[in-house]
Amino acid sequence: MAKSALYKKYHLAWDDIADGLKSWRIWLLLAWHEVKLRYRRSTLGPFWITISMAITIYSMGVLYGHLFKMDLAVYYPFLATGILGWNLISLIVNDATMTFVNADQFIKQMKQPYSVFMFQSVTRNFIIFFHNILVLVPLIIFFHLKINGNTLFIFVSLLILWVNAVSYSTILALLGTRFRDIPILVASLIQVVFFLTPIMWSPSILPERYHFIIDYNPFAQFMELFRNPLLGKLPSSYSLETTLGLTILGLLGAFIIFDRYRSRIAYWL
Numbered sequence: 001m002a003k004s005a006l007y008k009k010y011h012l013a014w015d016d017i018a019d020g021l022k023s024w025r026i027w028l029l030l031a032w033h034e035v036k037l038r039y040r041r042s043t044l045g046p047f048w049i050t051i052s053m054a055i056t057i058y059s060m061g062v063l064y065g066h067l068f069k070m071d072l073a074v075y076y077p078f079l080a081t082g083i084l085g086w087n088l089i090s091l092i093v094n095d096a097t098m099t100f101v102n103a104d105q106f107i108k109q110m111k112q113p114y115s116v117f118m119f120q121s122v123t124r125n126f127i128i129f130f131h132n133i134l135v136l137v138p139l140i141i142f143f144h145l146k147i148n149g150n151t152l153f154i155f156v157s158l159l160i161l162w163v164n165a166v167s168y169s170t171i172l173a174l175l176g177t178r179f180r181d182i183p184i185l186v187a188s189l190i191q192v193v194f195f196l197t198p199i200m201w202s203p204s205i206l207p208e209r210y211h212f213i214i215d216y217n218p219f220a221q222f223m224e225l226f227r228n229p230l231l232g233k234l235p236s237s238y239s240l241e242t243t244l245g246l247t248i249l250g251l252l253g254a255f256i257i258f259d260r261y262r263s264r265i266a267y268w269l
Helices: 002-022 024-038 047-067 072-096 104-109 114-142 149-178 182-196 218-230 237-268
Strands: none
Touching: 002 024, 002 114, 002 237, 024 114, 047 072, 047 114, 072 114, 072 149, 072 182, 072 218, 104 114, 104 237, 114 149, 114 237, 149 182, 149 218, 149 237, 182 218, 218 237
């Protein structure tokens, strides 16, 4: 009875999410097609992003490695995995605010679960990430980037990141659809967070009294969850517990907000 009552209360949101998951072929195809369209007249296609990222990493590595007085064999893998993870996270966050706005024509002209567009947006950025992961190949060859059993944990990390990306993107997409200043605000904030997150700088150089910048920074915890397996290490228990807590919070928050405001999306566009 309890389950029946709960389903009856939230059945529209449940059905939307369930139908969206069942339509995985649609949002996967849309995501892949959108990536191809961006580079349809280019010979290398989305690999231009990978080349651009590789140039950025290998040029910055020399400069910041010397500035921070770090061994390049240690700093290059740290920087590369950091930029790789941050690029994925920042693209997801920035794209999320415009998800429903960009899908305006689809939403107004055809009946599709709203969750399809969320899955499409997140999946598109994961496809770009899998192109970009090739920047690690030179590090494996020349700097002997560690690959061991701990590296397999990256699949768990990516799953956690995907779930969080969908849930928090849903919240941002609704806010961005209702308030058109949100995309600009989020884009500005994400630039500030970049400098407060250990991407280019190592947590070891931070004085102890300023360590709260990392401890209370959720982006730093997700970065560790992503980066450590690629460096051949497991995430700390603190990072794992924090990200799992944020995952549960994000799922609950996104579902409640989505259930309450999904019927207004078309009117806000």
